[in-house]
Amino acid sequence: MAEHGRRRWRLVLTASPLQGHMSPMLHLATFLHSKGFSITMAHSDLNRPDPLNHPGLTFLPLRDNLSATADFAGAGQFLQTLNDNCRPHFQHHLVQIIDSQKEASASEKESIVVIHDNLMFFAGSVAADLGLPSIILRTSSASFFPAINIIPQLLEQGRFPVQGPNNQILDNEEIVSELHPIRYKDLPFLCTPIEQTLKTINMIITKKPPSAFLWNTFEFLEPTGLTHIRDHYQVPVFSVGPLHKIIPTHSTSFHKEDTxxxxxxxxxxxxxxxxxxxxxxxxxxxxxxxxxxxxxxxxxxxxxxxxxxxxxxxxxxxxxxxxxxxxxxxxxxxxxxxxxxxxxxxxxxxxxxxxxxxxxxxxxxxxxxxxxxxxxxxxxxxxxxxxxxxxxxxxxxxxxxxxxxxxxxxxxxxGKEGEEMKQRAIEIQEKVKVAISHGGSSHNSLEAFVDYILSL
CATH class of the missing domain: 3.40.50.2000 (Glycogen Phosphorylase B;)
Incomplete structure (x- = not known):
């Protein structure tokens, strides 16, 4: 168990029931457990992970009252329902841990840190209400953050979405001047109603920064995006990718694999x-x-x-x-x-x-x-x-x-162009391997993140 002085640590992690979010969180949980932290993995009933594949982790089901076939008007409604339904059980669990500490001896007391992905925003809110530090794991590219963050500004300026005759949404090849080389056609929510777009962005882009961010990327790959994020939030941002290679884990797939x-x-x-x-x-x-x-x-x-x-x-x-x-x-x-x-x-x-x-x-x-x-x-x-x-x-x-x-x-x-792409892909591959090796940027960032938790 990770200890700092006489303190012990309980990390409570939660990720949305989407493959691209749950898998990195499970890889992170396995890594942090290997560092001696006690891990509770809170998860929705929908697409629940298999505890047998992750020995040593404690799993906490959150009643979401959802199903894979539920009919939602859009991503925003799904996320709001998911967060509203998961919040009570999550909060109750944290309150139980806090209350149990009151009668625990000094050697048995645990410091609690909440780590969640940006789609499970209820977890950050609960942590704030209970006076606990929270950390967000972002499972998208760093370059996506400025692209989604600028949309309210573009909407206000009448620059997005780009419309033609009869208010038809145009597949615009023009580059967004603030986001080179991103084109207007590359931006998310292109054909989504404006009100729904703003509501979804307000849900998944936190206004009040958490204690820190983890980002599943590399320093060498996305320096501009990472600089934008650090300048915007002014909190520690740890680039720790690729999480799927930092420690051996069992399959995290929701689907049965045909080997x-x-x-x-x-x-x-x-x-x-x-x-x-x-x-x-x-x-x-x-x-x-x-x-x-x-x-x-x-x-x-x-x-x-x-x-x-x-x-x-x-x-x-x-x-x-x-x-x-x-x-x-x-x-x-x-x-x-x-x-x-x-x-x-x-x-x-x-x-x-x-x-x-x-x-x-x-x-x-x-x-x-x-x-x-x-x-x-x-x-x-x-x-x-x-x-x-x-x-x-x-x-x-x-x-x-x-x-x-x-x-x-x-x-x-x-083709010849494919040979050139393959060579560039190999060059990036080599840089990625350096990043996760001892002394590499992602390896050092993970070690710094462990130290950061112990300093809270």
Whole structure:
């Protein structure tokens, strides 16, 4: 147990029931437990983690009264309901811990610190009400923060969203002058009603800063974004990415992984396979999915395609595809419902990753030195895509049309431009490995974070 003088520590962590938020928090919890801290992992009933995969952690279910099929008007309503429902049980638990300290001996007293992601904002509010320090783990890129933070200003100035005749929202290629190289079309909430946009931003962008931030990124990768965050909040910001590589952990996936795809990859030539996975939340219509399938088939490259049940609107799996196309695809590819992504990306047969550009997927691809084909959908994904293609130059943005897809796959896997992307991806991979090694920026930041907790 972590002790400082005669003090003992109880860290209470909570993350939203989204794959991209829960996984980094579980990695962080495992790391902090390895440093001797007592860990309580509070979680919603929806997408609850498996305690058997995380020995040593104490798990606290929070009654959320939600279901995976609940009908919400939008992300804002979902988040508000989640926070409203989880808050009472979380607060009750913390009050119980505090009350138990009153009769504890000096050697048994625990100092409590709350660590939460920005979507579980109730936790910071409860901590403030109880006089406890709180720390926010941000699981998006640092570059996304200035992009979302500027939207209220752009709305006030009439610069967002960009509208054409009949108030039609335009897919504007113009660069936002304060956010180079971000274009207006890369900003989140592009087609969301203004009132709903402002309400959601006010929920997830904290006005009153926490005691500190953890950011799942690297100093070398996003210096401008990190500087913006530090200047804005004036509290410690620890860049600790990639959290999935700081300590060995069991799988944190919400979905059952089909590991048979690894033996299929073993039979493929080095760097010949395009791996396709659009994450755990995206929904794609039948037309776009069919274009994806034809693009894969026509590229004549081996592929591993994750078609998550429910990915394609109105269908369970890939039964919408014509039988002759399916037969053609089976000759050179494999379709699975879910894959062990980190293991797939580490496989020598994989030469490109066609992704939605969620930040976890981006970090995992960077760590393995795999170039990306970028098909973003919402929120931070479009910003990540822009940086991957225009700044870091290890990705190419995909247009969901079969000819464009075919060209993009060949460009990444067999073209000269793909070779150049691969070289840049390897250079970033080497820097990432340095960052998490002893004396590297992320390693030092994690050690400094442990010291910071002990100083509270």
């Amino acid at each position: 048979s795809c690894i033996s299929w990859l073993d039979k493929q030539a080095p760097r010949s396979v395009v791996y396709v996975s659009l994450g755990s939340l995206a929904n794609v219509d039948e037309k776009i999915s069919t274009e994806m399938a034809w693009g894969l088939a026509n590229s004549n490259q081996p592929f591993l395609w994750v078609v998550r049940p429910g990915l394609v609107k109105g269908f369970e799996w890939f039964e919408f595809l014509p039988e002759d196309l399916v037969n053609q695809m089976k000759m050179r590819g494999l379709i699975v419902k879910w894959a062990p992504q980190k293991e797939v990306l580490a496989h020598s047969a994989v030469g490109g990753f066609w992704s939605h550009c969620g930040w976890n997927s981006t970090l995992e691809s960077m760590f393995e030195g795999v170039p990306m084909l970028c098909q973003p959908f919402e929120l931070d994904q479009k910003v990540n895509c822009r940086y991957l293609s225009d700044v870091w130059k290890i990705g190419v943005e995909i247009v969901a049309e079969r000819g464009e897809i075919e060209d993009a796959i060949r460009k990444v896997l067999v």
